[in-house]
Amino acid sequence: MKPEAQLAELKRGVVDLHVESELLERLNGGKPLKIKAGFDPTRPDLHLGHTVLLNKMRQFQELGHDVVFIVGDFTAQIGDPSGRSSTRPVPTRDEILEGARTYAEQAFKILDKERTQIVYNGEWLGKMAFDDVIRLAGKYTLARMMERDDFKRRWAEHQSISLHELLYPLAQAYDSVVLECDVELGGTDQLFNLLVGREIMREMGQRPQIVMTTPILEGINARSEGGKIVGAKMSKSLDNYIGVAEAPKEQFGKLMSISDDLMWRYYELLSAEPAPEIARRKRACAAGDLNPRDAKIALGKEIVTRYHDAEHADAAEASWLDQFSKRQVPDDMAEHEVPQRYRYGEELQRRPPPHPTRRRRNRRHPPHQPPSQTPQRPLHHQSRQTHLGSSNPKVGDTLRGPNPAKAGPFQSKDRSASHFGWPHDLGHALQDPEKVVLRSSAQKRCNVGGLGPRRVSPYDWDFL
Numbered sequence: 001m002k003p004e005a006q007l008a009e010l011k012r013g014v015v016d017l018h019v020e021s022e023l024l025e026r027l028n029g030g031k032p033l034k035i036k037a038g039f040d041p042t043r044p045d046l047h048l049g050h051t052v053l054l055n056k057m058r059q060f061q062e063l064g065h066d067v068v069f070i071v072g073d074f075t076a077q078i079g080d081p082s083g084r085s086s087t088r089p090v091p092t093r094d095e096i097l098e099g100a101r102t103y104a105e106q107a108f109k110i111l112d113k114e115r116t117q118i119v120y121n122g123e124w125l126g127k128m129a130f131d132d133v134i135r136l137a138g139k140y141t142l143a144r145m146m147e148r149d150d151f152k153r154r155w156a157e158h159q160s161i162s163l164h165e166l167l168y169p170l171a172q173a174y175d176s177v178v179l180e181c182d183v184e185l186g187g188t189d190q191l192f193n194l195l196v197g198r199e200i201m202r203e204m205g206q207r208p209q210i211v212m213t214t215p216i217l218e219g220i221n222a223r224s225e226g227g228k229i230v231g232a233k234m235s236k237s238l239d240n241y242i243g244v245a246e247a248p249k250e251q252f253g254k255l256m257s258i259s260d261d262l263m264w265r266y267y268e269l270l271s272a273e274p275a276p277e278i279a280r281r282k283r284a285c286a287a288g289d290l291n292p293r294d295a296k297i298a299l300g301k302e303i304v305t306r307y308h309d310a311e312h313a314d315a316a317e318a319s320w321l322d323q324f325s326k327r328q329v330p331d332d333m334a335e336h337e338v339p340q341r342y343r344y345g346e347e348l349q350r351r352p353p354p355h356p357t358r359r360r361r362n363r364r365h366p367p368h369q370p371p372s373q374t375p376q377r378p379l380h381h382q383s384r385q386t387h388l389g390s391s392n393p394k395v396g397d398t399l400r401g402p403n404p405a406k407a408g409p410f411q412s413k414d415r416s417a418s419h420f421g422w423p424h425d426l427g428h429a430l431q432d433p434e435k436v437v438l439r440s441s442a443q444k445r446c447n448v449g450g451l452g453p454r455r456v457s458p459y460d461w462d463f464l
Contacts, residue, residue, distance in 0.1 A: 001063060003024060003027035003028045004024070006027050006063050007020070007023060007024050007027060009059065009063070010023075010056075010059060010060070010063070010212075012275070013052075013056070013214060013215065013268065013269060014056075014212050014213065014214060015188050015213045015214065015215055016188065016191055016211065016212065016213040017210075017211070017212050018194075018195065018198070018210065018211040018212075019210065022208075022210050023183070023210045026182055026210070032064055032065045032066050033060070033065045033066070033182040033183055034065075034066050034068060034179065034180070034181050034182050034183075035057060035060045035065055035066065035067045035068065035181070035182065035183045035184075035185065036067075036068045036070060036175070036176060036179055036181035036183070036184045036185070036209075037053055037054075037057055037067075037068075037069065037070065037184065037185040037186065038070035038071075038072050038075070038121070038172065038175060038186075039069070039070070039071060039072060039103055040072035040075055040076040041071060041072065041073065041076055041095075041096055041097075041098075041099025041100040041102075041103050042076055042095075042096075042099060043099055043236050043237075044095075044098050044099045044102045045102060045106070045236065045243045045244065045245055046102075046103060046106045046107070046243070046244045046245070047234055047235075047236060047241040047242055047243050047244060048217060048234060048241070048242045048243075048244070048266075048270060048303070049216065049217040049233060049234035049235070049241065050244070051110060051244065051270065052187075052214050052215065052216075052217050052269050052270070053185055053186070053187065053214050054107065054110040054111060055110065055270070055272075056185055056212070056214055057069075057110075057111060057185060058110050058111055058112065060183075061111065061112045061115045061116070062112075065115075066115055066117065067111060067112075067115060067116050067117070068116075068117045068119060068179055068181065069104070069107055069111065069116055069117065069118045069119070070119055070120075070121055070175055070179075071100045071103055071104065071118065071119070071120045071121070072121055072172075073096050073097070073100050073120045073121065073122045074120075074121050074122035074125040074126055074171070075121060075125070075168060075171050075172060076096045076099075077093075077096065078164050078165070078167060078168045078171060100120065102245075104118050106244050106245055109244055109306075109307050110306075119179070121171070121175050124174070124175075124178050125171055125174065125175075133167070136170055136174060136200075137167070137170060139170075139199075139200055139203040139204075140169075140170060140196065140199065140200065140203075142166075145166055145169070148169075148192045149192070150192075151165075151166075168193070169192065169193045169196040169197075170196065170200065172193045172196070172197065173193070173196045173197035173199070173200035173201070174200065175197075176197040176200070176201055176209050177197075177200060177201055177204050177206060180206060181209050182209060182210060183209060183210045183211075183212060184197055184209050184210070184211055184212075185212050185213070185214065186211075186212075186213055186214075187213060187214060187215075187216050188213045188214070188215060188216055189216060190213065191211070191213050194209075194211040194213070195211060197209055197211075198211060214269075215269055216233045216234075217233065217234045217265075217266075217269055217270075218231045218232070218233060218234065218262065218265065219231055219232050219233065219234045219235065219238060219240025219241065220234070220240050220241070220242065220254055220255075220257060220258050220262075221240050222240075222258075222259075222262050222265075223259060223261075223262070224259065224261035224262070229261065229262060229265050242254045242255065242303075244307055245307075248304045248308045248312035248313065248315065248316040249315075249316045249319055249320070251300070251303060251304050251307065251308075251316070252300045252301070252303075252304050252313070252316035252317065252319075252320055253316075253320060255296065255299060255300040255303060256293075256296055256297070256300055256320055256324075258296070260285070260292040260296075263292065263295065263296050263299060264278075264282055266299060267281075267282075267299055270299075270303060271299060271302060272302070272306075273302070281295050281298075297317060300313075300316070300317070301313040301314070301316075301317055304316055
């Protein structure tokens, strides 16, 4: 392929390119270029957001160039400040080593193993002496470092900036110096770090690398607002990711869950279909000639086939259609035994007695008489004490009942209790030494509990 045609193919899906003329000049040189991209193994799995960059690396390989996959086992201990509003937590050494091992395995799902060199930047950064770090730091000014948007924003918001965060762009730039790369790839949030690499290589007397950035893939819960995709980038910490090593059904199901607008964004960044074919499907969906669900199924099968195989993709499609289109129960549904958590006399605890029902017709306070100023009516002084089982209560009687915590709820079998307006579960309301007073219909208004005046029925009751 001619250099001009290579350049046109490589520019597809690229956001930033510094500098296009330099890239064309090196393509005309006729020698394979050395392409570099680094990944810090802060998590053990790669997701589809990482594959946007890996696909561009694979594109370079198909054009005959060599790729260097850098596992940032050393820089992961610093923490990339790109896009961070605070200092990134540092993973443990064991977590970094586990992530480094799985990254190398998963990268070959996309990259050509024969044209890929995997290196660990701890091999040279870990051997640097303190005076080497000082000389490297002297190649870049603090004023230029503070021009970074992340640092500038945190400085304005009085957020802390650790000194080791300032060293991260320098450490990443030193990777390019050691490897003498021609091109470095990264996401749009990496643009500052990549440009620092150009400056450090120039300071070290090397030919500056070419910088190319790819878009950041939004997570599966992103949405469209005003024709623009809005949402956080795909991240495992946000649980909005699709893992490269996930099971086929999981991958397919998550892809089918994205919105129709987000689907075209995924087509643009993840699909290997030619751009004219993607545009044709999009027009067909807009015209109603193609169901968006079918376009999404085609994308899901393409992604699952890439990281597994066509057989798994067909099985994932059939399972999804059975579950969500035909409303069938999946064959691999997990079974769980529900424990017997409630046993009589063991774990079953008696519920507290309910609050007694009080018949109040009007709870509003008159505007002219606040509750604090409500006059208290004197109680009936000459009251006779009787039991709940009494069949002939009289006005002014003080009624006493058993303690429900000991004797249980009171169930009156005496019809006179209902006749006089007593609730059958009055025993729930009585706990010694509480009392209930039977009031006469002559007491039209009274005050109970500071709630203000109210009307009562001929045989109403209340706590004293």
